[in-house]
Amino acid sequence: MKRLQIKELVWSIVKYDELSEKDLNWIISNFSRKELKLFMMLLFKEIKNNNILVNFAGTLSETNKNKILEMFPGKKIIFNRDDETLVGGICLEYGDFVFDCSVSATIKRILNVIKEAL
Numbered sequence: 255m256k257r258l259q260i261k262e263l264v265w266s267i268v269k270y271d272e273l274s275e276k277d278l279n280w281i282i283s284n285f286s287r288k289e290l291k292l293f294m295m296l297l298f299k300e301i302k303n304n305n306i307l308v309n310f311a312g313t314l315s316e317t318n319k320n321k322i323l324e325m326f327p328g329k330k331i332i333f334n335r336d337d338e339t340l341v342g343g344i345c346l347e348y349g350d351f352v353f354d355c356s357v358s359a360t361i362k363r364i365l366n367v368i369k370e371a372l
Contacts, residue, residue, distance in 0.1 A: 255289055264296045268304050271330070306331045307347040311340040311356070322346070 263281075267273050285293060306326050308314075314333065323331060326348070343356035 255285065257292065260289060260293050261296055264293065264300050267297065268300045303349045304329055307334060308332065308344065309334045309340055309347075309356075310344040311336060311342045314344070 281293065282290070306322075306329050308322060308331060310333070314335070319333065329348075339356075339358070341357040343354075343359070345356050345359070346353040
């Protein structure tokens with residue numbers, strides 16, 4: 255199978271958010287090892303680029319949820335409440351981009367500024 259065909263297959267799987275066990279078995283039995291590695295790499299990348307992970311502590315108002323939904327039209331947004339790594343605030347992950355407005359990240363930034371000033 256050519257790279258372009260594998261990309262189209264991955265795009266279809268992510269777009270329709272569906273991969274049946276039958277389809278998965280077909281992929282495993284018909285792809286070479288090289289094609290399977292490419293498929294997995296592209297699938298991981300496509301999922302990562304089409305999903306936004308929103309980690310937050312406490313509660314997130316409907317207004318703020320709607321603002322986040324408006325910021326990323328057509329993307330699947332996963333809201334994860336009470337992430338144990340967050341003391342307070344919010345952290346958005348989109349592809350390789352991380353926007354961290356949590357209390358712990360703010361404390362780390364303050365400590366780094368203090369260390370650099372010494």
